[in-house]
Amino acid sequence: xxxxxxxxxxxxxxxxxxxxxxxxxxxxxxxxxxxxxxxxxxxxxxxxxxxxxxxxxxxxxxxxxxxxxxxxxxxxxxxxxxxxxxxxxxxxxxxxxxxxxxxxxxxxxxxxxxxxxxxxxxxxxxxxxxxxxxxxxxxxxxxxxxxxxxxxxxxxxxxxxxxxxxxxxxxxxxxxxxxxxxxxxxxxxxxxxxxxxxxxxxxxxxxxxxxxxxxxxxxxxxxxxxxxxxxxxxxxxxxxxxxxxxxxxxxxxxxxxxxxxxxxxxxxxxxxxxxxxxxxxxxxxxxxxxxxxxxxxxxxxxxxxxxxxxxxxxxxxxxxxxxxxxxxxxxxxxxxxxxxxxxxxxxxxxxxxxxxxxxxxxxx
Numbered sequence: 001x002x003x004x005x006x007x008x009x010x011x012x013x014x015x016x017x018x019x020x021x022x023x024x025x026x027x028x029x030x031x032x033x034x035x036x037x038x039x040x041x042x043x044x045x046x047x048x049x050x051x052x053x054x055x056x057x058x059x060x061x062x063x064x065x066x067x068x069x070x071x072x073x074x075x076x077x078x079x080x081x082x083x084x085x086x087x088x089x090x091x092x093x094x095x096x097x098x099x100x101x102x103x104x105x106x107x108x109x110x111x112x113x114x115x116x117x118x119x120x121x122x123x124x125x126x127x128x129x130x131x132x133x134x135x136x137x138x139x140x141x142x143x144x145x146x147x148x149x150x151x152x153x154x155x156x157x158x159x160x161x162x163x164x165x166x167x168x169x170x171x172x173x174x175x176x177x178x179x180x181x182x183x184x185x186x187x188x189x190x191x192x193x194x195x196x197x198x199x200x201x202x203x204x205x206x207x208x209x210x211x212x213x214x215x216x217x218x219x220x221x222x223x224x225x226x227x228x229x230x231x232x233x234x235x236x237x238x239x240x241x242x243x244x245x246x247x248x249x250x251x252x253x254x255x256x257x258x259x260x261x262x263x264x265x266x267x268x269x270x271x272x273x274x275x276x277x278x279x280x281x282x283x284x285x286x287x288x289x290x291x292x293x294x295x296x297x298x299x300x301x302x303x304x305x306x307x308x309x310x311x312x313x314x315x316x317x318x319x320x321x322x323x324x325x326x327x328x329x330x331x332x333x334x335x336x337x338x339x340x341x342x343x344x345x346x347x348x349x350x351x352x353x354x355x356x357x358x359x360x361x362x363x364x
Contacts, residue, residue, distance in 0.1 A: 005211060005240045005248060008259040010283040011308045016255040017208050018274055019053035020266050020305065026054065028061040029085060032071055036208035037084035038273065040073050043173035044352075045269035046083045048302075051351050052266050063174050069188060072165040073175065078222040078276070079103045079160070086188055092204065093163055093184070095196040099223040100160040111153040120146075120154055121162040125183050132167040132180035135159070163192040198229040203251070209277045211240055211250035219279040246280075263308035265340045267348050271300045275310065285310040289330050304345075306337050312364075314345070316352055323353035327363035338364040 005013075015021045018035060028050055032038060035053075038046040051057045062083075065071040072089050076082040079100055084092070105112060120142060127133060127141045139155040146154065158164075163184035168174045184192050205217050214227050230237075230249055240248040250256070268274060274284055275293065285293065285303075289310060293301050301313045304327065312329035325345045333341070345361040353359070 013256045037082040039271040043175045048269035066168045095201045104160040124158040132182045211248040215279040220277040266305045321357035323356035
C-alpha cells in the first residue's frame with residue numbers, strides 16, 4: 001500500500017528542505033547547494049533568501065563566495081539566472097543544454113536559420129577571453145564578423161550555447177544593473193563539458209524540493225522527458241501518492257516532518273524558488289492567490305509566509321533615513337501573526353536598509 005501525503009505533508013517536507021521551518025546554522029555555500037541554487041534574475045533577492053534561512057548572514061558572506069569563484073551567477077534552470085555553487089554548475093549545466101537549445105528555437109524560430117552556432121560560440125569565447133564584456137559588446141563583436149546576420153539572434157544563440165557567468169563587482173548586491181560576462185570555463189578554470197547527467201539533476205531537485213512528481217521536476221528545470229530518468233531511479237527512491245492519486249518520488253532519508261510541525265512567519269524575496277519549483281504549487285500557495293504574486297510581465301513579487309503558506313506580498317521603501325516595509329495580505333491576519341510579521345519585518349528592513357534611523361512596518 002502506497003503512503004498518501006496530504007498537501008500539508010508536502011508543505012512541511014518542502015519547507016524543511018528549503019530551510020524555512022527554522023533558521024539554520026550553516027554556511028552560505030552549503031545553503032546555496034542545499035537549496036539547489038537561488039533564482040537571481042535581479043541581484044538582491046538571493047541575499048534576502050539566505051537572510052531568511054540562516055541564523056547569521058551578512059551580504060559579505062555571499063559576495064565573498066562569488067569573488068572567490070565558489071558561487072556563480074549564470075543561466076540555469078528555466079533558462080533564468082541563478083546563483084549556484086561552482087560544483088553544481090559544473091555538474092548540472094550539461095544536463096540543461098537540451099532545455100536551453102529548445103528555448104532558443106522557441107524564441108528565435110526562423111531567425112535561427114543560417115546561424116552557425118559553433119562559429120558564434122567560438123567567436124564569442126575568443127572576445128570574452130580577452131576581457132569580460134556586456135552583451136551589447138558581445139553582439140557588437142559578432143556583428144562585425146557577420147554584418148548581414150541578425151545581431152540579437154546571434155547574441156541569444158551565444159547566451160544559450162556558450163556556458164557563461166556574470167562577473168561580480170564591488171557593488172552592494174554583487175552586480176550592477178548591466179553586468180559583464182565571462183566564459184564559464186575561463187572564469188572557473190575547469191571545462192564545462194561533462195556528460196549530461198539527468199539523474200544527478202533529479203536527485204538534486206528532490207533533495208531540495210521533494211517529494212515531487214515527474215511534472216514538478218520538469219517544471220522546475222523546464223526540461224522535458226524526465227520520466228525515463230525517474231523510472232531508472234525508482235529502485236533508489238521512496239514512492240508516495242498525493243491526495244489526487246498522483247505518484248510522488250523522494251529520497252529515502254530526506255526530511256518529511258509531521259504535518260503539525262510549527263512553521264514560523266517568513267519573508268521571501270522576489271522570484272524565490274519556493275514558488276517556482278513545482279507544476280502544482282498548492283503546497284505553498286493557493287491557486288487563487290498566484291495571479292496576485294506573478295505579474296503579467298512575469299515578475300514574481302516578494303511574499304511572506306504564515307503557517308508555511310503564502311499569505312501576502314511585501315515591499316520596502318527608503319526615504320532619507322526612514323525605511324518603511326509595507327505588507328499587503330491576501331486576507332485578514334490574526335493579531336498574533338501581525339505582531340510576528342512586524343518583528344520579522346523590522347529585522348528584514350534593518351538588513352536591507354543599513355543605516356536607516358527609523359523603521360516602520362505597515363499593513364496587515
